[in-house]
Each structure stands twice: as C-alpha cells, then as structure tokens.
Amino acid sequence: MALRVIVGIKWVPNTQAVRFDPKTGTLIREGVPSIVNPHDLDAVELALQLKERYGAKVTAISMAPPSAVKGLEHVIGMGVDDAILISDRVFAGSDTLATSYVIAQTLKRIGDFNLALFGQETIDSSTAHIPAQVAGWLELPYIYYVDRIEDLDLEQNVVTVRRILEDRLEWYKLKMPAILGVAMKSQKPRPVSIYNKLRVRMENPIKVWSNKELGLDPRCLGLKGSPTLVTKVTWTPEVPRKKQVIEGPPGEAVKKLVEKLCGEGVLPFEC
Amino acid sequence: MSTGEAKPKLIRVEDLLQRTVYDVDHRAHIIVDPEKCARCPKKPCTYLCPASCYVLVDDRVVFSYEGCLECGTCRVICPMEAITWNFPVSGKGVQYRFA
Amino acid sequence: METKFDVVVVGAGPAGASAAYTAARHGLKVLLVERGRGAGSKQVFGGRVYAAPLREIYEDFDKEAPIHRWVRKERVSLVHGDRMVTFEYESDRTVSFTTYLTQLTSWMVEKAVSAGAIFVDEVRVDSIVRDDAGKVIGVESGGERVYADIVVDAEGVNRLLLEKLGLAEKTRPSQVALGVKEVVKVGEDKINERFGVAPGEGVSWVLTGDVTGNMPGGAFIYTNKDTVSIGVVVYLESAVNMVKEPIHILVEKLRTHPSLSRLWADGDVMEYAARLTPESGYRYMPRKLATHGLMVAGDAAGLLLNTGYTFRGVDYAALSGYMAGNAAVKALEEGDTGEENLRRLYEKPLLESFIVRDLKRHRGIEWLMSNPEFFKKYPALATGVACRLFDLEGEAPTVYEALRSSASDQGLSLLRLVLDMFRVVRKL
Ligand SMILES: Cc1cc2nc3c(=O)[nH]c(=O)nc-3n(C[C@H](O)[C@H](O)[C@H](O)COP(=O)(O)OP(=O)(O)OC[C@H]3O[C@@H](n4cnc5c(N)ncnc54)[C@H](O)[C@@H]3O)c2cc1C
Ligand SMILES: Cc1cc2nc3c(=O)[nH]c(=O)nc-3n(C[C@H](O)[C@H](O)[C@H](O)COP(=O)(O)OP(=O)(O)OC[C@H]3O[C@@H](n4cnc5c(N)ncnc54)[C@H](O)[C@@H]3O)c2cc1C
Ligand code: SF4
Ligand code: SF4
Numbered sequence: 113m114a115l116r117v118i119v120g121i122k123w124v125p126n127t128q129a130v131r132f133d134p135k136t137g138t139l140i141r142e143g144v145p146s147i148v149n150p151h152d153l154d155a156v157e158l159a160l161q162l163k164e165r166y167g168a169k170v171t172a173i174s175m176a177p178p179s180a181v182k183g184l185e186h187v188i189g190m191g192v193d194d195a196i197l198i199s200d201r202v203f204a205g206s207d208t209l210a211t212s213y214v215i216a217q218t219l220k221r222i223g224d225f226n227l228a229l230f231g232q233e234t235i236d237s238s239t240a241h242i243p244a245q246v247a248g249w250l251e252l253p254y255i256y257y258v259d260r261i262e263d264l265d266l267e268q269n270v271v272t273v274r275r276i277l278e279d280r281l282e283w284y285k286l287k288m289p290a291i292l293g294v295a296m297k298s299q300k301p302r303p304v305s306i307y308n309k310l311r312v313r314m315e316n317p318i319k320v321w322s323n324k325e326l327g328l329d330p331r332c333l334g335l336k337g338s339p340t341l342v343t344k345v346t347w348t349p350e351v352p353r354k355k356q357v358i359e360g361p362p363g364e365a366v367k368k369l370v371e372k373l374c375g376e377g378v379l380p381f382e383c
Numbered sequence: 384m385s386t387g388e389a390k391p392k393l394i395r396v397e398d399l400l401q402r403t404v405y406d407v408d409h410r411a412h413i414i415v416d417p418e419k420c421a422r423c424p425k426k427p428c429t430y431l432c433p434a435s436c437y438v439l440v441d442d443r444v445v446f447s448y449e450g451c452l453e454c455g456t457c458r459v460i461c462p463m464e465a466i467t468w469n470f471p472v473s474g475k476g477v478q479y480r481f482a
Numbered sequence: 483m484e485t486k487f488d489v490v491v492v493g494a495g496p497a498g499a500s501a502a503y504t505a506a507r508h509g510l511k512v513l514l515v516e517r518g519r520g521a522g523s524k525q526v527f528g529g530r531v532y533a534a535p536l537r538e539i540y541e542d543f544d545k546e547a548p549i550h551r552w553v554r555k556e557r558v559s560l561v562h563g564d565r566m567v568t569f570e571y572e573s574d575r576t577v578s579f580t581t582y583l584t585q586l587t588s589w590m591v592e593k594a595v596s597a598g599a600i601f602v603d604e605v606r607v608d609s610i611v612r613d614d615a616g617k618v619i620g621v622e623s624g625g626e627r628v629y630a631d632i633v634v635d636a637e638g639v640n641r642l643l644l645e646k647l648g649l650a651e652k653t654r655p656s657q658v659a660l661g662v663k664e665v666v667k668v669g670e671d672k673i674n675e676r677f678g679v680a681p682g683e684g685v686s687w688v689l690t691g692d693v694t695g696n697m698p699g700g701a702f703i704y705t706n707k708d709t710v711s712i713g714v715v716v717y718l719e720s721a722v723n724m725v726k727e728p729i730h731i732l733v734e735k736l737r738t739h740p741s742l743s744r745l746w747a748d749g750d751v752m753e754y755a756a757r758l759t760p761e762s763g764y765r766y767m768p769r770k771l772a773t774h775g776l777m778v779a780g781d782a783a784g785l786l787l788n789t790g791y792t793f794r795g796v797d798y799a800a801l802s803g804y805m806a807g808n809a810a811v812k813a814l815e816e817g818d819t820g821e822e823n824l825r826r827l828y829e830k831p832l833l834e835s836f837i838v839r840d841l842k843r844h845r846g847i848e849w850l851m852s853n854p855e856f857f858k859k860y861p862a863l864a865t866g867v868a869c870r871l872f873d874l875e876g877e878a879p880t881v882y883e884a885l886r887s888s889a890s891d892q893g894l895s896l897l898r899l900v901l902d903m904f905r906v907v908r909k910l
Contacts, residue, residue: 190473305624305626310600402752403753431725459655460722472517480523
C-alpha cells in the first residue's frame with residue numbers, strides 16, 4: 113500500500129502587517145493580506161520529503177473561507193499532490209474544539225491516510241490545540257515538536273520520529289496512522305516550482321468540501337459547537353524601560369554596559 | 384500660518400518599513416561581499432538604499448535583506464560589484480498593496 | 483503535462499498583462515508568469531495614468547478599471563525652503579486618472595485571464611532559453627523549462643533576464659532614477675476639501691527644487707480616493723555624489739513640509755515603497771526590441787517619458803505590450819517568428835508610434851536632468867522673485883528689479899538666466 117500523508121494548513125492574516133492604532137486602541141487590518149501559516153510550511157516540507165523518500169501521496173487540507181484557495185495553490189506549487197478546502201458558512205465562528213472536530217471528521221472521511229502532519233502552532237492564535245485535539249477525537253497516537261522522520265516501516269505500520277526540545281532530543285516509535293506536530297523553523301521549506309504551479313492551473317487539484325459532503329451535526333459546528341467564551345481582551349501592559357543606547361566600538365560599549373548594570377545592582381555577582 | 388496642529392514628526396525608517404507588508408523568505412535574495420565593501424570609498428548604498436538595508440557599524444557595512452523593497456538601486460550603484468542580486472522566489476519578499 | 487505554449491510572457495506588469503490579454507483574445511495559447519504573489523504585489527509607481535491608450539486596448543476600460551479620481555488640476559511647483567511658486571492648470575476632461583498600480587495591474591491580469599491566458603504567480607523566471615542557433619525557445623525557472631514559439635520579455639526596469647541574454651548591458655546609474663513613495667490615508671472628504679476638488683476629481687502635482695535635496699529629480703503628490711501618494715524621484719548618477727542623508731528622509735521631509743503637510747494632516751502612512759524607473763526613455767532602449775522568438779516591452783524596452791511635469795510609463799508599457807501581442811498573432815499566422823519578421827511586425831510600428839516620437843522629441847530633458855545647477859538655482863530664483871514681489875514690507879519692486887536681485891543672490895547674471903531659460907524651453 114502506498115503511503116498517504118495529510119498536511120493541515122491554516123490561512124491566517126499576515127500578522128506582521130497588522131498594526132495597532134494607539135489613538136483608537138484597535139487593530140488596523142485594512143488591506144492586510146493572508147498567508148499560509150508559516151509554521152505549516154515546515155509540515156509541508158517534511159511531508160514532501162516523505163514523498164521523495166517513500167513515494168507518498170500528499171494531500172493538504174484546510175478549513176477556511178474560499179479565499180484560502182490561494183494558500184492551497186501555494187503548497188501545491190511546492191509539490192503537494194492535491195488539496196481539500198473545507199468551507200461552509202456553518203463552520204464560521206468555530207473555536208479550536210469545533211475546528212478540530214471538523215478536521216478529525218475530514219480525516220476520517222479521507223480514511224486511508226498513514227500520517228497527518230500539522231504545524232506547531234499558528235501565528236494568529238498560537239493555541240497549538242488543533243493537532244492534539246484531532247488526535248483526541250480520532251484516538252490516534254500523537255507527538256509534537258517533531259523535526260525528523262527517522263524511519264518508516266510500512267510492513268509493521270510503524271514510524272520512528274525525532275522530537276526536538278529545548279535541552280534534548282527524544283526518539284519515539286508510533287503505530288500508524290498517527291498525528292504529528294512539526295517543530296516550527298525545523299525545516300527549510302522549498303520554493304514553489306513552475307511545473308507544480310502549472311499543475312494548479314491545468315489539473316484542478318483542489319476540491320471543496322462543504323458540510324454536504326461531511327454531513328456533520330450542526331450542533332457541533334461553528335458558534336454553536338464552540339464552548340469557548342471570550343470574556344475580555346486586554347493588552348499586555350507596557351513595561352517602562354530606560355531605552356538607553358550605548359554607542360561606540362563593541363568592546364568599550366560592553367564595558368560601559370556592565371558598569372551600568374553593576375550600578376543598578378542587577379547582576380547576580382559582585383562587581 | 385498656524386493651524387494649531389502639532390508639527391508632524393519624521394518617522395524612523397524602521398517604523399516606515401512596518402507600514403509595508405512582507406513575507407520574508409528564509410533564503411536571502413541578495414548577498415553582499417563584505418571584503419569589497421571594506422575597500423569601497425563612498426559606500427553609496429548606506430545612503431541610497433531606501434530601506435536602510437545597508438548600515439555602517441564601526442565602519443563596516445552590515446547588510447540585512449529582510450526589509451528590502453526590491454527596488455534595484457544597490458545593484459546599479461555599487462561600484463565594486465560586491466552584490467549578488469536577485470528577486471526573491473516563491474512570491475516572498477515585499478507585498479505591495481497601495482502603491 | 484503540456485509545457486509548450488504559443489506565447490510565454492515574463493512579468494505581469496502593465497506591459498506583460500496587456501501582451502497576454504491581446505494574444506489570448508486572438509485565441510493564442512498564452513502563459514503569463516509573474517514572480518510576485520497574486521497580480522500587482524510587486525508594482526510601484528507615482529500615481530497618474532493617461533487613459534487613451536488603455537481605452538484602445540481594453541474595451542471595458544471606462545466601465546471596469548479601478549479609477550480613483552480623474553485629474554482635474556495639474557500643478558507644478560518650484561520649492562525653496564518653505565517658499566513655493568506654483569503653476570496650476572485646470573481642465574475637466576477625462577484624460578488621465580489616479581490609481582494604485584497594484585490595483586490597475588490586478589485588473590489587467592484579470593482581463594488577461596478571462597480572455598483565456600494562463601496566469602502563474604509566485605514563479606521567478608531565471609532565464610530565457612535559446613537553442614544552439616540563437617532562437618529563443620522558452621523560459622527556465624528553478625531548472626524547469628517551459629517552451630514557447632514566442633517569448634515576450636516584460637520584466638520591467640531591472641532587466642536581469644535581458645542582461646543574462648546579452649541583449650542589454652548592465653544598468654548604469656546614469657540610466658535610471660530611484661523613486662521612493664509613501665501612501666498616506668487622509669479620507670475622501672478631507673481630500674476634496676483640502677485640495678479643492680469635487681468627488682471623483684483629483685490633483686496631479688509635481689514639485690522640484692530643494693524637495694529633492696537639490697539633487698536632479700522631482701517630487702510628486704497625487705490624490706487617490708481616500709489617500710494621497712507622495713514621493714521623491716532622484717537621478718542616481720547625481721544622487722551617488724550628492725546624497726547627504728539617507729534617502730527616506732527626503733520623503734519624510736516632503737510629508738512634514740511646512741507648506742504641504744496640512745494637506746494630509748493627521749494622515750496615517752499606510753505604505754512605504756520604492757522602485758527604479760528608467761531615466762527618460764531612449765537611452766535605456768536596448769539595441770533591438772526583438773530577436774528570433776523574442777520581443778521586449780514596457781520599462782524593459784526603456785519606454786518611459788518624464789518631462790518633469792508628466793510621467794508616462796504605464797500607458798506606454800500597456801501599449802507596447804498590446805503591440806507585442808498583436809505582432810505575436812501575426813507572426814504565428816505567417817509562421818515566421820524570425821528576428822527580421824518580429825522587428826518588422828513589432829519594432830518598426832513601435833518606433834514609428836507616438837511613444838517613440840515623444841521620447842525623441844523630449845530628449846532635451848536628459849540635459850536638464852543631469853544638470854544639478856538647474857534644480858538648485860532656479861527654484862530658489864523663482865521663489866526669490868515671488869518673495870520680493872509679494873512679501874512686501876517696504877517699497878514694491880518692479881518685476882525686473884525682483885528678478886535681478888534674486889538672480890544675483892543665486893550668482894546668476896541676467897544674461898545667463900535668459901540663455902538657460904531659452905535652452906530649457908527649446909528642449910522641453
Ligand atoms: C469563540 C471563538 C470563535 C472563533 N471564530 C473563528 C472564526 O470565525 N474564523 C476563524 O478562522 N477562526 C476563529 N477562531 C479561531 C479558531 O478557532 C482557531 O484559530 C483555530 O481553531 C485554530 O487554532 P489555532 O489557530 O490556535 O491553531 P493551532 O492549534 O495553534 O494550530 C496548530 C496547527 O493545526 C493546523 N490547523 C489549525 N487550524 C487549521 C485549519 N483551520 N485547517 C487546517 N489545519 C489547521 C495547522 O497545521 C496549525 O499549524 C475562533 C476562536 C474562538 C475561541
Ligand atoms: C517612482 C515612480 C513613479 C512613476 N510614476 C508614474 C506615473 O505617475 N505614471 C505612469 O504612467 N508611470 C509612472 N511610472 C512608470 C511606470 O511605473 C512603469 O513605466 C510601468 O510600471 C512599466 O510597466 P512594465 O509592465 O514594463 O514593468 P513593471 O510594472 O515593472 O512590471 C514588471 C513585472 O515583471 C515581474 N518580473 C520581473 N522579473 C521577473 C522574473 N524574472 N520572473 C517573473 N516575473 C518577473 C515583476 O514582478 C513585475 O510585476 C513611475 C515609476 C516609478 C518608479
Ligand atoms: S556600494 Fe557596494 S561595495 Fe560599496 S559598501 Fe555598498 S555594497 Fe559594499
Ligand atoms: S534592492 Fe533597493 S531596497 Fe533592496 S537592498 Fe537594494 S537598494 Fe535596498
């Protein structure tokens with residue numbers, strides 16, 4: 113049986129472009145373009161390596177409004193085989209529970225996958241809930257911060273992965289199908305290629321699934337299926353800083369800096 | 384003629400670049416040979432790069448590609464052929480919206 | 483998968499989009515390749531476009547194009563310090579309009595796609611491919627090749643591909659100018675009020691003098707729907723020697739200029755942008771605009787006119803793309819994409835068109851643009867004269883007296899002044 117890999121993609125506003133208007137206390141979102149969540153490109157890259165090593169078929173999925181087609185085109189441009197856009201008004205307003213439910217049901221419907229890869233977290237919400245919750249819904253093994261697939265045994269249906277933590281590396285064997293969260297910045301995502309982009313235009317590799325295809329209970333979807341209540345949004349208070357700039361050649365500047373810090377009594381040793 | 388409005392202040396280049404959208408690639412699209420810069424008499428890039436990608440730190444030219452507006456100026460004015468210049472790939476780099 | 487097209491167009495700017503649209507409308511199999519994400523995302527210009535050529539190319543232009551305001555007032559100012567002498571011309575015709583080039587280009591690409599062209603974005607072409615006989619046979623990107631009977635190079639001012647092909651020499655500072663621009667959000671009503679225009683009507687305004695730090699070049703102000711585009715253009719050859727502070731400071735000084743800033747007071751800077759532009763045409767034109775299997779259009783062909791009071795690049799680019807598209811259709815009909823035939827079908831009519839005639843007629847502007855003296859002394863002179871005539875505190879001078887004393891401030895004799903003026907008028 114050929115290896116089948118799914119990658120989850122989120123279509124997010126480019127948060128670098130969102131500015132804060134200090135006068136009104138609101139976010140300036142006008143004309144802010146969306147991008148594929150950058151950390152998901154690490155997952156795509158890892159999936160494409162599996163394609164090269166094991167001939168895997170790679171499918172991208174995204175639950176998002178129709179404009180996310182641009183993002184799916186981007187990852188197909190990188191080499192992903194095809195994509196499913198899960199898009200329906202009834203999904204609007206979903207929190208992570210409802211989102212992960214829809215994604216889990218989509219995976220179930222796809223059926224014959226061996227691995228589902230996700231990014232570590234998103235740049236616009238950063239909960240890192242989705243992959244864990246998807247694994248929960250499907251009762252599948254799950255490991256996050258994966259930076260390498262060491263080995264893949266299709267006969268035994270076992271994958272060996274490496275996980276990268278701040279201070280150590282760990283190795284795990286998982287029974288497939290399995291869910292993996294890929295460590296952010298662990299890969300160097302490859303560029304889009306002209307042949308793959310032409311494929312987007314000529315072969316229609318993107319399917320759209322609405323809830324007609326999935327047939328999920330509306331009570332579990334969208335706002336209704338989202339128990340999370342956002343009660344208040346606050347800003348992190350600005351920490352008063354002295355903002356001093358020490359000029360001069362690095363050697364002298366460092367000396368001055370140490371003297372100043374000594375003067376402030378903030379160094380953990382006697383000066 | 385005073386209208387009572389506060390005199391507008393100059394915006395620093397770092398803050399100007401915040402107004403422009405980027406999708407920065409992990410690959411640098413411009414590479415600069417610092418040894419040639421060391422021998423460059425006028426270092427015009429440090430004034431004429433509109434994004435201040437070239438800055439003098441202790442007389443050395445330090446280049447960073449992240450804020451590049453892809454104008455092409457440095458490619459044209461560098462007298463030392465110190466710059467390997469190309470556009471970013473994959474649609475990365477600057478993303479103009481209102482220009 | 484098919485990787486052979488009738489026409490591959492490199493670069494989806496006004497030139498490339500118009501070439502693709504024209505060729506696709508005539509039933510050719512066209513691929514339009516753009517390095518940016520989506521259409522228009524790498525586009526930067528000043529702010530005003532002449533409509534006539536676009537009307538000729540795009541039937542639906544008046545109905546559909548993203549037009550912000552029709553230019554009703556043309557202003558030219560000589561600036562010295564916080565003094566300014568301004569000429570204004572008013573007309574109520576729909577000759578030119580303001581817009582964002584990002585939007586206008588997206589619209590053109592949409593038209594090309596609906597005419598049947600295939601648009602591929604996020605792909606940087608690395609080279610134009612030739613066979614052993616020197617015939618252009620396609621393009622290459624990331625080691626992958628796409629073939630075509632005809633390639634249209636519309637890569638814009640930074641001609642990496644043409645240079646690689648040996649069709650253009652490496653760009654020199656004397657051939658190009660740098661434009662740096664800010665888009666400031668002001669609000670539609672405030673613009674109408676502060677610029678004295680009715681809804682849908684706008685201002686095109688060029689300024690020269692110390693707004694460029696006395697470097698050859700100029701500054702511009704265009705009113706869009708609810709924003710203004712302001713910016714500075716400096717000729718690189720002089721700028722390299724004359725620049726005294728980082729270039730972004732020039733635009734920031736324009737934005738905060740004591741006589742101008744109230745026009746966009748409290749406005750938020752929405753975008754900061756920069757790009758090169760060919761120094762007014764002709765000098766930047768490659769030796770030939772077509773070779774076997776290849777045509778060059780738009781900025782890459784050096785088709786830009788900057789007279790100091792108008793800036794024409796977008797319409798010229800679109801028109802040359804249109805001509806290249808039509809030439810492709812004819813050449814393929816005739817079954818001859820050789821150099822001679824493409825030059826006959828494309829280069830010859832282009833050189834005979836009003837574009838190139840304009841460029842030739844305005845060639846004197848090059849003298850002006852490379853003459854730093856002019857940019858420093860004359861704005862100072864004009865504002866000096868105006869100041870003596872209008873800022874009266876004592877006896878009122880005659881115009882002649884004001885002129886003479888202002889000229890002597892600038893170290894100019896009246897004879898020299900008359901001679902210079904004569905040269906300028908003749909050359910424009
Ligand atoms: C009350 C409430 C209402 C909300 N309403 C909306 C709304 O209307 N629209 C909206 O877009 N968001 C909405 N959200 C946010 C949305 O629920 C979360 O952004 C989403 O569930 C993913 O969580 P995250 O971004 O933290 O992803 P993480 O859990 O941090 O993401 C980890 C990885 O999961 C994958 N992933 C995440 N999201 C998706 C997806 N949609 N499709 C495929 N793969 C994915 C990616 O690989 C990603 O790297 C709402 C949240 C709340 C609390
Ligand atoms: C500051 C400034 C102000 C201006 N003001 C005006 C004005 O007010 N009015 C006016 O009419 N004109 C103005 N112009 C000129 C005008 O912008 C240009 O003449 C016009 O945009 C040229 O169009 P083009 O299609 O030839 O090139 P471009 O608009 O430069 O388009 C080239 C396209 O090719 C793409 N490309 C380049 N290389 C590759 C590659 N290797 N692979 C794939 N894609 C590639 C680029 O991303 C770009 O989208 C101004 C220019 C500047 C710089
Ligand atoms: S102009 Fe060229 S050589 Fe000189 S400092 Fe700049 S990059 Fe270096
Ligand atoms: S291309 Fe322009 S913005 Fe980019 S580094 Fe060079 S001068 Fe600066």
